[in-house]
């Protein structure tokens with residue numbers, strides 16, 4: 001029997017399935033061949049992996065993708081706590097699906113046809129074939145009702161293929177590159193098939209608002225489906241309509257880890273060394289790009305060359321460092337681009353470099369991340385001149401690294417990042433005079449202005465980091481997905497297993513699990529049938545029932561009106577009542593003082609924002625914002641976070657639905673469940689819960705335990721039902737099974 005935190009194994013014990021499956025062209029690992037020929041896997045660090053790691057590591061997540069070597073078959077394996085499902089690509093697949101259709105048809109088409117896209121029918125056939133292979137691998141890896149998140153332009157047909165094979169799945173797609181305006185998109189001979197592929201998803205995510213708008217317009221033009229705001233109503237085979245959401249989710253980086261690297265003394269020493277090695281110029285300008293025609297590298301070189309030629313700048317004072325990391329080196333336009341750029345660099349250096357000063361320090365290789373960060377630290381001016389770019393993470397990395405609040409970002413308005421990073425010096429890279437003026441302005445910018453802009457930029461990047469990005473995408477995806485009513489067969493089987501325990505603990509969250517959510521917390525009541533089902537369990541030998549809540553225990557007792565034998569834990573485990581008449585709790589003097597500060601700050605905020613109120617908890621306070629406007633609610637929450645992070649650093653903060661909870665003592669429902677397990681001596685646990693705080697409890701379940709998630713949303717729990725109305729039946733099934741077993745045992749004894 002599978003525990004809820006473990007992947008499920010089929011009868012033959014081989015096929016393992018997962019409740020969260022990420023699908024991308026490349027896996028987050030690459031093969032490392034040692035001198036003696038032995039091979040091992042190495043994690044390739046990227047923002048996406050970092051963002052999804054916590055979810056993936058919980059071991060019910062898997063990553064499906066190509067491992068980076070052609071014509072090799074690898075069995076699924078685990079690397080660094082992440083389950084990896086490799087998809088095989090042949091050399092021919094690579095040429096036609098990857099280099100051809102993905103990088104020489106879709107890539108240029110989606111980037112404003114900066115280079116002319118090539119249309120070849122055999123490339124399209126390969127794209128369909130390989131997309132199907134990815135879809136099949138994902139379908140085989142996904143457990144019933146799993147969430148599958150497909151990434152990027154190489155896999156646009158996967159959502160539809162997956163939906164056809166597995167209508168039970170919740171499917172999300174994120175496009176990392178732009179989605180073009182209809183006038184350009186319409187050139188694609190397979191324009192209807194691609195849209196249909198994407199419409200197989202429940203949620204289609206884009207970098208910019210404009211991209212999502214272009215997609216919806218294309219759907220309207222080519223299919224005529226009604227769209228309103230972010231919603232598109234797509235006809236479904238059953239004659240109903242299925243709602244697809246198309247919305248922008250600007251991607252970001254793991255900003256804190258970049259800042260941490262930048263604060264490393266060795267990295268800082270390296271930054272100083274770089275400046276010295278360049279001959280201590282007054283200004284270092286930096287460009288970091290994959291060598292790609294979308295990045296506007298030639299435009300930047302042209303502008304710099306003209307500034308040197310007209311005497312506005314001199315190589316004694318200013319050096320441009322250009323990292324152009326090798327990319328797609330077998331694709332035609334990229335071969336031509338490399339020649340073009342290197343010719344321009346060579347010419348410019350020939351014209352302007354001196355023996356002691358090089359105009360452009362050009363590097364056609366990839367560097368370790370530490371070196372990139374040292375370069376960002378050394379750069380006074382960062383040049384991002386993309387002609388079209390989905391987001392451009394380099395711009396965000398530069399900002400994250402500059403904890404000294406210095407440095408100037410020159411940023412193309414055609415990069416997605418420009419939507420958020422408005423305090424950069426924004427440019428139109430096609431306007432060479434404009435670029436030249438921006439460079440001069442950046443070089444001469446007074447320090448207070450540099451600092452003011454950098455502070456604002458940093459706020460943006462740190463507020464929306466990659467973890468915020470992925471959780472916002474997944475939340476939107478899973479909240480939109482409906483969970484079917486009824487008790488799935490697989491759940492009945494799992495209940496049978498868990499009910500076989502000698503000592504069984506049935507631990508139940510209250511709000512959202514036994515009782516539907518209501519506006520006023522004091523009005524919450526368990527659904528009909530709950531009390532009777534709980535009583536049946538209490539009457540059984542070897543079964544204990546506990547309520548596990550985030551509410552203060554008195555409040556839990558009031559709303560749940562529990563039978564005497566029910567064990568209670570409140571305030572996420574800070575308060576307990578285990579077969580005693582009284583609630584147990586202890587706080588030390590320092591914690592009481594912090595509690596007072598907390599109270600004062602929140603009362604100040606709540607008094608000034610209508611629709612917010614404070615809930616008192618024994619070891620903390622919760623700021624509720626449900627009745628405020630979304631903007632005011634968010635602003636109030638942010639204000640509370642900001643003030644309290646300074647006044648009481650290290651305090652536990654927990655975000656729920658329209659509520660922000662602060663606690664002077666960290667404790668989770670996971671802690672509560674551990675304590676209950678120990679107290680009852682249970683050898684198996686059944687836990688049911690509905691929200692994020694219940695995930696802490698699911699995370700501490702053991703092999704053989706059962707986690708039941710109530711409602712939609714990403715979860716570590718292995719099973720799911722629609723809402724509290726199903727829970728009495730689930731409890732009834734446990735009671736039925738144990739009663740039947742007891743009767744059978746009695747019969748045997750007689």
Ligand code: GDG
Nearest residue numbers: 176251289290325365366367368369389390391392393394
């Ligand atoms: C696509 C979209 C979107 C580059 N050279 C080295 C190196 N890099 C790292 C950078 C950055 C990443 O590669 C490049 O990301 P970008 O966002 O700038 O651009 P694309 O590769 O085109 O990415 C883009 C992105 O997807 C995410 O959605 O933003 O618009 O085109 O992290 O630092 N890293 C190391 N050495 C190098 O030499 N270590």
